[in-house]
Structures are given as C-alpha cells and as structure tokens.
Amino acid sequence: MKRNRHTLSYLLTPDYLFDRYDQITPEFLKDLGIRGLLIDIDNTLAPYEQSEPDERIHAWFDSLRVHGIRAALISNNHPPRVERFNATLGLPAYPDSGKPGSRALLAAMKEMEVTPAETAGLGDQLLTDTLAAHRLDLISMIVPPIKDKTTLFFRFKRLLEKPFLRRYRRRKRKEDQGGSGK
Numbered sequence: 001m002k003r004n005r006h007t008l009s010y011l012l013t014p015d016y017l018f019d020r021y022d023q024i025t026p027e028f029l030k031d032l033g034i035r036g037l038l039i040d041i042d043n044t045l046a047p048y049e050q051s052e053p054d055e056r057i058h059a060w061f062d063s064l065r066v067h068g069i070r071a072a073l074i075s076n077n078h079p080p081r082v083e084r085f086n087a088t089l090g091l092p093a094y095p096d097s098g099k100p101g102s103r104a105l106l107a108a109m110k111e112m113e114v115t116p117a118e119t120a121g122l123g124d125q126l127l128t129d130t131l132a133a134h135r136l137d138l139i140s141m142i143v144p145p146i147k148d149k150t151t152l153f154f155r156f157k158r159l160l161e162k163p164f165l166r167r168y169r170r171r172k173r174k175e176d177q178g179g180s181g182k
C-alpha cells in the first residue's frame with residue numbers, strides 16, 4: 001500500500017488497533033512478515049504502578065518466543081522501572097528511549113538483527129509510539145492505554161490523537177468492505 005510518508009496523517013495514524021496487547025498473535029505477525037516487535041511498557045503491557053509482569057504478560061512473550069518473534073522493550077520511563085519490569089523477561093530493553101526519536105528503535109533492531117520491513121512497534125500513544133514507528137517506516141500497532149491518566153496534559157494529548165484514530169477507523173471500515181484502504 002503506497003502512502004505519502006511525509007504527511008502528518010501517515011506519521012500519526014496507526015496501522016492496527018487492538019483492544020489488548022495479547023490479541024496480537026504470532027500467527028498474525030508472521031502473516032505480516034513481522035519478526036521483531038518493539039514494545040512500549042507503560043499503559044501498553046501494564047499500568048504505571050505495576051512494577052513486574054504478570055502471568056499473562058509472560059505467557060504472551062513465551063508464545064512470541066516459541067514462534068521465533070523477537071521482542072524488545074522501548075520505554076520512555078527510567079532505567080529502574082524498566083530494569084525491574086524486565087528482570088524476569090530478560091528482553092533487550094531501552095529505558096529513557098526518547099520516543100518519538102529513533103535512536104532506541106534503531107539500536108533495538110540492530111540488537112534483534114531485524115530490518116525495518118520486518119519490524120512493528122506496539123504502544124498506546126500515537127504521538128510517541130506511532131510517530132516513532134512511522135518515522136522509520138515500521139508498522140504501528142496501538143492498544144488503548146490500560147489506565148489513562150486524567151491530568152490536563154494527558155487529556156490534551158488524547159484530544160490531539162482523536163482525528164488520527166478516526167482516520168484509522170475510516171480506513172479500516174473501507175478495508176473491511178473490500179475497498180483500496182487508502
């Protein structure tokens with residue numbers, strides 16, 4: 001599917017929206033040719049206050065591993081948070097990642113030995129996670145934040161995301177109806 005990669009709407013509109021991270025199955029990823037996943041932690045896998053992964057998270061990463069899908073944690077949170085969360089997962093992990101900057105994503109792809117064409121980013125925020133992924137032409141997968149913050153700043157960010165989520169849903173409807181999806 002060809003799109004103008006320089007438009008704001010390309011940069012901020014996710015390619016896939018899921019209700020939860022573990023709706024993303026290894027089979028689905030394989031069908032897309034994805035071998036590597038760059039995954040946000042906060043509000044994507046767990047709420048801020050959950051310091052360690054639960055069984056569900058472990059089970060999901062196990063299923064990815066079994067199917068040869070590589071994964072890395074890319075978080076804008078600080079090293080202690082990321083290291084504690086990753087202690088039992090043992091994934092390549094990039095705290096203070098500076099998303100939507102590209103640095104950590106590029107380093108993670110190098111570490112995982114995957115190319116942009118076979119990599120997807122997964123997160124909960126269009127302005128950081130989708131933007132970071134699309135700047136590098138990665139597929140962007142989004143889940144709604146597990147527990148949304150209600151500060152004015154976060155509400156403002158959600159407001160900014162709205163037109164791009166609408167755009168995603170419009171495109172998805174067209175695709176479901178067998179349209180070109182553009």
Ligand SMILES: [Mg+2]
Nearest residue numbers: 040042043124
């Ligand atoms: Mg997040």
